Amino acid sequence: MATQSVTNYDDYIHEPNCTNLDHIPGDYGLPVIGHTLTYLKDPFPWALERYKEFGPVSRVCTTGVKGVLALGPDLVQQIMLDTGRNFSSKMGFHTRVQQFFEGSLIMEDFEHHKHQRRIVQAAFKNDAMKHYTKEINRIYDRALNEWESDVDKTIPFFMHIKDLLLIVAAEIFAGETDYKGERVRQLNQAFLDTVNGIMYLFPINLPGFTYHKGIKGKKFLQKFFGEMIDEKRAGDGMDMLSFFSREKDEFGEYFTAKEVTDQAIFLMFAAHDTTTAAITHTIYYLARNPDVKEKLMAEVDSIDLDGLMWEDQDKVPYMQQVFNEVQRIRPSVPLVPRRTIREVEMAGVKVPAHTMIFSFPRFSHWLEDYWTEPAKFDPDRFSPERAEHKQHPFLFHPFGGGAHKCIGMHFSQMEYKNFLFKFLKRYDFESKHENSDVFMQTFPLPKPSDDMPIRLMRR
Numbered sequence: 001m002a003t004q005s006v007t008n009y010d011d012y013i014h015e016p017n018c019t020n021l022d023h024i025p026g027d028y029g030l031p032v033i034g035h036t037l038t039y040l041k042d043p044f045p046w047a048l049e050r051y052k053e054f055g056p057v058s059r060v061c062t063t064g065v066k067g068v069l070a071l072g073p074d075l076v077q078q079i080m081l082d083t084g085r086n087f088s089s090k091m092g093f094h095t096r097v098q099q100f101f102e103g104s105l106i107m108e109d110f111e112h113h114k115h116q117r118r119i120v121q122a123a124f125k126n127d128a129m130k131h132y133t134k135e136i137n138r139i140y141d142r143a144l145n146e147w148e149s150d151v152d153k154t155i156p157f158f159m160h161i162k163d164l165l166l167i168v169a170a171e172i173f174a175g176e177t178d179y180k181g182e183r184v185r186q187l188n189q190a191f192l193d194t195v196n197g198i199m200y201l202f203p204i205n206l207p208g209f210t211y212h213k214g215i216k217g218k219k220f221l222q223k224f225f226g227e228m229i230d231e232k233r234a235g236d237g238m239d240m241l242s243f244f245s246r247e248k249d250e251f252g253e254y255f256t257a258k259e260v261t262d263q264a265i266f267l268m269f270a271a272h273d274t275t276t277a278a279i280t281h282t283i284y285y286l287a288r289n290p291d292v293k294e295k296l297m298a299e300v301d302s303i304d305l306d307g308l309m310w311e312d313q314d315k316v317p318y319m320q321q322v323f324n325e326v327q328r329i330r331p332s333v334p335l336v337p338r339r340t341i342r343e344v345e346m347a348g349v350k351v352p353a354h355t356m357i358f359s360f361p362r363f364s365h366w367l368e369d370y371w372t373e374p375a376k377f378d379p380d381r382f383s384p385e386r387a388e389h390k391q392h393p394f395l396f397h398p399f400g401g402g403a404h405k406c407i408g409m410h411f412s413q414m415e416y417k418n419f420l421f422k423f424l425k426r427y428d429f430e431s432k433h434e435n436s437d438v439f440m441q442t443f444p445l446p447k448p449s450d451d452m453p454i455r456l457m458r459r
């Protein structure tokens with residue numbers, strides 16, 4: 001059967017994006033810029049308007065790319081479960097991130113993807129998770145002691161948590177423990193340059209341009225990780241790169257250095273900004289919802305532990321509801337792109353082969369048909385009694401689904417819960433926005449645009 005035989009990239013990766021979408025309801029927006037401005041400002045109201053006018057499938061043009069907007073839980077299910085192997089993640093991400101993440105999990109499809117996923121899975125087994133949890137507790141204790149010097153000051157919370165999670169990444173992902181040393185500084189700088197590089201306006205590979213810096217950052221990371229692989233293979237390290245390096249394929253052979261470094265670089269990217277956004281948004285919503293903050297602090301106070309170990313993660317059910325509500329209202333991953341491999345019917349519309357598909361988790365997460373007052377921050381909607389998210393298997397999907405479902409789903413929630421647990425045991429805070437109507441940006445990274453200033457207070 002043709003639909004089940006896509007194992008050969010030659011079938012579709014050399015085809016250009018389909019731009020002949022005139023038969024699909026919708027429009028391409030303004031000349032040259034298309035819908036780019038409204039989309040970048042806030043994709044949700046834009047998508048909702050289009051949904052009301054054109055239905056769940058409409059043609060659009062954003063950031064210079066023509067494609068199809070696919071909205072609502074049924075289409076998300078079709079795209080993510082992809083039982084007919086109709087959607088390519090590799091080609092969905094290709095245009096923007098190819099130079100940076102070629103070969104990584106998100107840029108592989110089907111058998112190729114399954115083969116590579118084995119490398120990464122090696123680092124997420126139970127014993128490894130126990131080890132990371134213990135180490136993360138130690139790193140947080142150290143950091144929160146250092147934050148004492150910020151008590152009674154106003155700090156940009158986003159920058160603080162971003163730096164802290166970079167230190168976590170250097171140690172847990174790469175085994176770099178000298179967190180104030182030159183190697184960690186270089187590693188983190190190269191990582192930041194790479195991430196900035198992905199957000200380029202024009203892909204100009206000349207000194208001075210963000211894109212160029214990004215490419216240099218990526219080369220640095222390849223070398224940095226690549227040079228450690230032999231040593232990691234020979235050792236018994238418990239950092240993620242060690243697990244990746246020691247993993248063998250189905251023929252008993254080690255994966256190549258390039259395969260290991262490709263996965264390691266993407267892992268840092270996939271892990272860092274997402275969890276940073278989740279914690280920053282939590283601080284934003286807790287500051288605006290004192291009743292939720294109080295309830296969360298009461299839960300934390302009721303547990304007589306200094307920190308949560310791996311087996312303690314279920315001891316904070318209300319914190320889990322808060323995490324879910326933050327992901328519902330401001331998902332850390334705002335866009336899931338794919339490209340069709342062949343003509344495929346979506347909600348009754350024939351979408352041609354090689355068409356870019358854009359899907360926004362926040363669209364389903366804010367649908368009035370399912371959620372009570374979707375714009376309201378209300379963690380109790382995830383309580384066992386209300387369980388609003390259970391109305392459709394793909395109504396709430398912050399971690400994606402199907403073959404590409406987030407491999408760090410449990411890790412990120414452990415990182416999140418352990419931080420909040422320790423932070424709220426020790427500190428209280430109030431927001432210090434200059435403009436109380438702060439702009440909540442979606443791109444390049446979802447966060448309050450002013451970096452969430454807070455006044456840090458000892459409890």
Ligand code: HEM
Binds near residue numbers: 089336397
């Ligand atoms: C709040 C935190 C996080 C959120 C909301 C999140 C969300 C997602 C989503 C939506 C995808 C699927 C993207 C797609 O299908 O196009 C994904 C994939 C992925 N995530 Fe996460 N993520 C988070 C944290 C992490 C962490 C901490 C790690 C690693 C430690 C991680 C590693 C990955 C990897 C490797 C993939 C690619 C999986 C594949 O293609 O097979 N993520 N994540």
